[in-house]
Structures are given as C-alpha cells and as structure tokens.
Amino acid sequence: xxxxxxxxxxxxxxxxxxxxxxxxxxxxxxxxxxxxxxxxxxxxxxxxxxxxxxxxxxxxxxxxxxxxxxxxxxxxxxxxxxxxxxxxxxxxxxxxxxxxxxxxxxxxxxxxxxxxxxxxxxxxxxxxxxxxxxxxxxxxxxxxxxxxxxxxxxxxxxxxxxxxxxxxxxxxxxxxxxxxxxxxxxxxxxxxxxxxxxxxxxxxxxxxxxxxxxxxxxxxxxxxxxxxxxxxxxxxxxxxxxxxxxxxxxxxxxxxxxxxxxxxxxxxxxxxxxxxxxxxxxxxxxxxxxxxxxxxxxxxxxxxxxxxxxxxxxxxxxxxxxxxxxxxxxxxxxxxxxxxxxxxxxxxxxxxxxxxxxxxxxxxxxxxxxxxxxxxxxxxxxxxxxxxxxxxxxxxxxxxxxxxxxxxxxxxxxxxxxxxxxxxxxxxxxxxxxxxxxxxxxxxxxxxxxxxxxxxxxxxxxxxxx
Amino acid sequence: xxxxxxxxxxxxxxxxxxxxxxxxxxxxxxxxxxxxxxxxxxxxxxxxxxxxxxxxxxxxxxxxxxxxxxxxxxxxxxxxxxxxxxxxxxxxxxxxxxxxxxxxxxxxxxxxxxxxxxxxxxxxxxxxxxxxxxxxxxxxxxxxxxxxxxxxxxxxxxxxxxxxxxxxxxxxxxxxxxxxxxxxxxxxxxxxxxxxxx
Ligand code: SF4
Numbered sequence: 118x119x120x121x122x123x124x125x126x127x128x129x130x131x132x133x134x135x136x137x138x139x140x141x142x143x144x145x146x147x148x149x150x151x152x153x154x155x156x157x158x159x160x161x162x163x164x165x166x167x168x169x170x171x172x173x174x175x176x177x178x179x180x181x182x183x184x185x186x187x188x189x190x191x192x193x194x195x196x197x198x199x200x201x202x203x204x205x206x207x208x209x210x211x212x213x214x215x216x217x218x219x220x221x222x223x224x225x226x227x228x229x230x231x232x233x234x235x236x237x238x239x240x241x242x243x244x245x246x247x248x249x250x251x252x253x254x255x256x257x258x259x260x261x262x263x264x265x266x267x268x269x270x271x272x273x274x275x276x277x278x279x280x281x282x283x284x285x286x287x288x289x290x291x292x293x294x295x296x297x298x299x300x301x302x303x304x305x306x307x308x309x310x311x312x313x314x315x316x317x318x319x320x321x322x323x324x325x326x327x328x329x330x331x332x333x334x335x336x337x338x339x340x341x342x343x344x345x346x347x348x349x350x351x352x353x354x355x356x357x358x359x360x361x362x363x364x365x366x367x368x369x370x371x372x373x374x375x376x377x378x379x380x381x382x383x384x385x386x387x388x389x390x391x392x393x394x395x396x397x398x399x400x401x402x403x404x405x406x407x408x409x410x411x412x413x414x415x416x417x418x419x420x421x422x423x424x425x426x427x428x429x430x431x432x433x434x435x436x437x438x439x440x441x442x443x444x445x446x447x448x449x450x451x452x453x454x455x456x457x458x459x460x461x462x463x464x465x466x467x468x469x470x471x472x473x474x475x476x477x478x479x480x481x482x483x484x485x486x487x488x489x490x491x492x493x494x495x496x497x498x499x500x501x502x503x504x505x506x507x508x509x510x511x512x513x514x515x516x517x518x519x520x521x522x523x524x525x526x527x528x529x530x531x532x533x534x535x536x537x538x539x540x541x542x543x544x545x546x547x548x549x550x551x552x553x554x555x556x557x558x559x560x561x562x563x564x565x566x567x568x569x570x571x572x573x574x575x576x577x578x579x580x581x582x583x
Numbered sequence: 584x585x586x587x588x589x590x591x592x593x594x595x596x597x598x599x600x601x602x603x604x605x606x607x608x609x610x611x612x613x614x615x616x617x618x619x620x621x622x623x624x625x626x627x628x629x630x631x632x633x634x635x636x637x638x639x640x641x642x643x644x645x646x647x648x649x650x651x652x653x654x655x656x657x658x659x660x661x662x663x664x665x666x667x668x669x670x671x672x673x674x675x676x677x678x679x680x681x682x683x684x685x686x687x688x689x690x691x692x693x694x695x696x697x698x699x700x701x702x703x704x705x706x707x708x709x710x711x712x713x714x715x716x717x718x719x720x721x722x723x724x725x726x727x728x729x730x731x732x733x734x735x736x737x738x739x740x741x742x743x744x745x746x747x748x749x750x751x752x753x754x755x756x757x758x759x760x761x762x763x764x765x766x767x768x769x770x771x772x773x774x775x776x777x778x779x780x781x
Contacts (some may be wrong), residue, residue, distance in 0.1 A: 155616035551605055
C-alpha cells in the first residue's frame with residue numbers, strides 16, 4: 118500500500134495500538150529545557166521512577182538565560198532556580214546537559230540538528246511547541262506538555278492518536294527578496310492559524326527542494342503557527358550532506374546503514390493526502406504581520422486591512438482588538454509604520470545562514486538613529502562561526518548589539534523585553550499580545566526585512582536595500 | 584489525578600477567538616518549578632492592569648464568575664505554546680471544563696493529563712449556553728452520559744472513548760504505559776538490530 122512520509126515514520130515507531138487507534142509511539146530523541154521539565158522530573162521522583170533511556174535525551178537551558186555577560190551567573194532569582202534545577206535533575210537522572218557556559222549551549226531546536234542529535238526518520242519530542250522545526254530533516258517532531266515529558270522520560274514512548282495527512286506544495290521559484298520566512302507566513306496567511314489543526318503537514322514542491330536545510334527549518338518551525346501537529350520535509354542529498362560528521366551523527370558502518378534508511382523516507386508518488394494546498398511562489402512578496410495572530414500578514418507594499426471589510430463577525434472583532442493593541446489605523450500604509458526595536462534571532466531565524474543574509478545587506482550601513490537593534494545567535498557555535506566570518510563586526514559597526522545565545526526577546530523570559538507600546542520588527546515566530554513584553558508590539562519579518570527596518574526606522578522593503 | 588464525572592456551575596463566557604497560551608498564562612509565571620499556585624495569574628494581562636489592580640470589567644473578576652468551574656470560549660482556544668502551565672493555571676483557578684468550537688492540539692491533550700474536560704461543540708450551542716452565563720444560571724456537564732444539561736434541554740458531545748475513560752477513572756497514563764514494558768522492550772530489541780545508530 119502506498120504511504121506518505123508521515124505514515125512511514127508513524128508505522129516504524131508503533132510499539133502498540135489499541136482497538137480505538139490510540140497508539141504507543143517510540144520516541145528516539147527527547148530534548149529537554151529548563152521551563153517545561155522541572156515538574157516532570159519532580160513527578161518521577163515522587164513516584165520513584167527512573168529515566169528509561171537517559172542516552173536518548175539531551176538537555177539545555179535556553180529560555181531563561183541572560184544574553185549579556187554570563188560570567189557572574191544569573192541574577193534573576195527565579196530563572197536561576199530553574200536553570201539550577203535542570204542541572205541537578207540531569208545529574209540525578211544521568212542526562213547529557215549543555216550547561217550555560219558550554220560552547221554548545223543554545224536554543225534547543227538549533228542545537229539538536231547542529232549536534233546531529235536530530236536525525237531523519239526519527240520521532241523527536243520536546244516540551245516546546247516549536248519542536249516542529251526538526252521536521253525539516255524528515256523527522257516526525259512535535260511539542261508535548263510537561264505530563265507527556267514525564268511520560269517519555271519514564272517509558273521512552275508517547276501516547277498518540279494519528280493525525281491526518283496534509284500536503285502543501287510550493288511551486289515555481291522565489292522572487293528576489295523573498296525568503297523561506299515569507300513562504301511560511303504566506304502559508305499561514307492562506308490556511309489560517311487553525312488551518313492545520315488535526316494534521317501533519319508535509320511541505321513539498323520545487324521551492325522547498327531548492328531551499329537549504331536551514332531555510333527549511335524556518336518553514337517547519339512555524340508549522341505550529343498553522344495549528345498542525347508537525348511539519349515534515351522529505352530528506353534529500355542536502356539533508357544527508359548536512360549530517361555528515363556532526364558530533365552525534367552515526368559513524369562508520371552505521372552511517373552507511375543510516376543513509377540507506379534515510380533514502381527511503383519520502384511519500385510514495387501515489388500516496389493519498391486528506392488535504393492538499395498549492396501555492397505559487399510568484400505570488401509571494403516580502404511579508405510582515407500587522408496584527409496579533411501570525412495569520413495577520415500583509416505584503417510590505419500593502420496596507421493595514423480594514424476590519425469593516427471582514428464578513429466574519431468574530432474575525433472582525435478580533436481584528437479591531439488587534440489594531441487597537443498594535444496602535445494601528447485601518448488602511449494606513451505598512452511602510453509608514455515606525456519601529457523602535459529590531460530583534461534578529463530565535464529558533465525561526467537565529468542560524469548562521471540567517472545572520473549571513475542579514476549581514477550581507479547591512480554591510481557598510483548604519484541603523485536609524487532612533488532605533489535600537491540586537492542580534493542573538495541561536496547557539497554558541499553559531500556565534501563562534503559568525504565571529505570567525507567577521508559577521509559580528511558588521512552588526513556592531515552598524516549599531517546592533519551582539520549578544521550571547523538563547524531565546525531572548527522571542528518570548529522575553531529574561532531581561533530582553535519590549536516595554537509597553539514599543540514596536541519591534543522581529544524575526545521570531547509569535548506576535549501574540551504581550552509575547553515580547555507587556556504591551557509590546559511585534560511585527561514578524563524575515564532577517565532581511567529586519568535589516569531593512571533597522572536601516573530605515575520603519576517597516577521597509579528589503580528589495581529597496583542594496 | 585482527580586476524577587471527572589459530573590460538574591455543575593454557572594459558566595463564564597470569554598468569546599474572543601484565538602486565545603493563546605501567552606494570554607492564559609504569560610511567560611513571567613513560567614519560572615515556577617511547581618504545578619500549583621498559578622490560578623491567581625490566570626489571564627493575567629486581561630485580569631489586572633499595569634499597576635496590578637483587578638480590571639473590573641473582566642468577567643472572571645466578578646461574582647459569580649470568579650467561582651466558575653466551566654469556561655465557554657471562542658474558537659481555537661489554547662493556541663500557541665505547549666506550556667502545561669495553561670491547564671495548571673485554569674485548574675488552580677477552579678476551572679475543570681472548557682467548552683469551545685475548537686481547541687489547539689497540544690492544549691487539548693494537556694487538559695486530559697490534568698483532569699480537565701475540553702468539550703467541542705458548535706458556535707450556536709455556545710451562544711445558547713452563554714445565555715445561561717448571562718442569567719447566572721447553572722449548567723451541568725455529565726461526562727459518563729456525554730451531555731450538557733441546561734434548563735430542561737440537553738446537548739450531547741463527542742469524546743474519544745479512551746480519553747473519557749481516563750478522566751472518569753482519574754487514571755495515571757504513565758502507570759498504564761509502564762504495564763506495556765514487554766512491548767517496549769521487544770520494540771527496542773528489534774530496533775537495535777534494524778537501526779543500530781539510534
Ligand atoms: S526561540 Fe522562541 S520559539 Fe524558539 S524555543 Fe525559544 S522561546 Fe520558543
């Protein structure tokens with residue numbers, strides 16, 4: 118019987134299935150961070166349970182860590198307790214930890230692939246919704262709650278119901294200035310934030326094939342913003358090349374065996390999808406979000422929409438609320454929106470290619486005088502690589518701050534936050550109310566668009582920067 | 584986990600769609616290492632102004648809704664992050680049942696791991712129940728019968744049998760799965776042969 122990629126990985130990990138389709142799925146890789154794990158370890162302790170396969174788990178603090186000088190430790194008391202708790206739990210249960218001062222520390226979804234811990238065809242989970250990122254390598258990866266983290270630690274399995282198959286084909290080739298961030302924003306704008314609910318989305322088509330693996334990660338990363346359980350991209354030669362010689366990649370004879378397996382990971386040509394959407398790349402422009410939901414997208418050349426034109430009543434109410442929160446008027450030009458802050462980073466766009474792309478546009482230029490801007494590399498190794506290439510200097514010379522790796526202003530759990538009414542062009546993934554700080558206003562953009570906004574001081578078209 | 588069998592309460596209605604987990608419990612409260620104590624911060628930014636004072640017009644700040652055990656919500660409730668702090672906060676506040684036209688996936692699952700019943704019914708039915716909220720009249724949820732009783736009317740709802748059973752019996756998932764250790768071991772042994780690199 119023909120199968121989708123999702124079907125194949127699912128079947129390959131089925132430990133047990135009840136009559137009603139409730140399945141016990143084997144988990145090959147478990148990533149853990151400081152915010153969603155303390156209660157899970159506590160649960161194990163209370164019940165006197167062990168971690169079944171400590172070697173299949175990798176832990177890192179990322180959400181709470183300061184991105185400024187860390188030599189004096191973490192000053193925020195509660196953050197410190199969480200990071201200390203993670204360290205103690207890892208020690209007690211024998212789990213590999215990249216601690217705050219480890220060169221390899223970084224955002225959990227960046228370090229997984231970087232180390233080769235993430236691998237094609239595996240089931241990967243983490244107590245974090247953006248686990249979807251790892252789907253870019255053809256692994257079935259999704260976020261879970263803390264009770265499920267505890268379940269995985271204790272049993273190395275997860276109770277799941279199978280989702281439906283959804284394929285999004287992005288055809289043609291991308292116009293100049295359009296990146297994978299714009300592609301995923303376009304997809305979310307098209308299908309809506311609940312468009313993927315109940316599905317696993319496979320991204321396919323010429324555009325996806327032509328993207329680098331890092332760019333593919335940006336797409337899978339935001340699958341969760343489209344409501345889907347997971348996003349998937351079939352592995353190909355680029356994927357295999359990426360994993361060669363990574364610290365935790367298979368070695369020697371195992372490498373050959375693994376590659377043989379990875380090459381079988383694709384949807385059969387006659388596989389059935391429950392839903393399919395086609396997007397033509399030529400219809401995608403550089404995009405920004407204007408509202409407080411990731412589906413609120415507009416081309417940079419467009420204007421803020423008029424809620425009066427929206428037929429759905431609930432949607433209209435939500436739009437009015439968004440516009441008020443964002444301090445915007447219907448029909449104003451997007452390029453007339455003035456920004457205060459620029460944030461380049463996060464698991465969506467905090468990788469070396471993102472920084473290279475941004476630095477290339479920024480070289481020799483300065484940020485607008487009334488804007489403050491920061492770059493937070495996704496991991497210690499991304500930071501090191503960028504410094505070796507002189508990228509840090511480009512940013513610093515232009516007026517950006519160059520920070521230590523972590524989640525930072527993507528969610529503002531540490532000091533990196535917007536104040537009320539401050540407006541930010543951000544390469545992160547969520548523009549929810551209060552996400553980057555109470556009252557803060559977030560516009561989601563690609564790294565290139567963030568640079569354009571930094572230079573102009575307004576949301577601006579990356580195609581006009583040269 | 585506490586069993587969920589029947590629940591009677593005046594429901595509170597928050598009709599806004601796409602209520603995300605950042606709205607349910609903002610990040611500054613995720614720094615806890617405990618599951619309890621989050622109820623006072625539930626819907627923090629909708630509930631308190633910048634000086635920390637209760638915002639009067641927010642429904643949960645008013646009696647009898649401050650004691651509601653049932654929440655009526657707009658569609659796509661619980662979208663956003665995987666934080667289980669969201670159901671923990673609801674539970675700590677006293678809410679054990681959320682009724683919405685649709686839920687985000689991870690949030691929906693997280694509810695069942697905390698003894699909260701998420702019910703999916705259509706928009707029109709929510710409007711009907713909302714009238715009871717406005718009139719401060721109780722409605723009743725009966726999980727075993729899969730019905731919502733209000734006035735002399737009733738509404739049925741769907742739920743997966745396995746999930747229903749877990750809530751009714753307050754079962755611990757981990758305990759149940761640990762009984763399948765022989766299956767897990769068998770799986771691991773065969774995986775060691777076919778995929779030694781894992
Ligand atoms: S960078 Fe942002 S989205 Fe990614 S894991 Fe950190 S907080 Fe979550």
